[in-house]
Amino acid sequence: AQSVTQPDIHITVSEGASLELRCNYSYGATPYLFWYVQSPGQGLQLLLKYFSGDTLVQGIKGFEAEFKRSQSSFNLRKPSVHWSDAAEYFCAVVPPRGYQKVTFGTGTKLQVIP
């Protein structure tokens, strides 16, 4: 069964600092990979996704993520964090075939301090 691990429950960074949120997955083949953001009181918004091809994907709001097959990882990065980035971030995977369901990680809560 597929699974997603986000090892960091809570991360605090200073505004303007760089950010990396970790995501590791477990699946027999390379799944489709996603990062979602959930702002307080908001629904989930898709930041970026990886299906195939270039392993470095660009998303909205200045985020990017790099797929590393050897490490089964799909870490999310941002070079300079803004206060408005404070939110909960979820990594998710979808197997590449058939009727699929999205499996989410447990989330990483990002706090941004001035």
Add this chain to the structure above:
Amino acid sequence: DTAVSQTPKYLVTQMGNDKSIKCEQNLGHDTMYWYKQDSKKFLKIMFSYNNKELIINETVPNRFSPKSPDKAHLNLHINSLELGDSAVYFCASSQDTAGTGRAFFGQGTRLTVV
């Protein structure tokens, strides 16, 4: 114009009651989902419908019954509510059954059972 809308946004009810959460999408998508987000922020899929047909039915109590009157609506009906049903429920939709297209989520319905 809201893409995926859920009503109500907040729902407080007593144990044993029956309640429904409505979801509508105006994106013309074929597939709709219901997710439950527990107190630890973990998101788990409950149901998936494609063109009014049930595709995914995870292990949820029989008290939960999805109803899809048409492709644009997927309502969640819950009978005999229990304290453990307290959670945030998210509706989502996507264009294809693989969920590989961009999935749009509603803002969530916070259900509190007292």
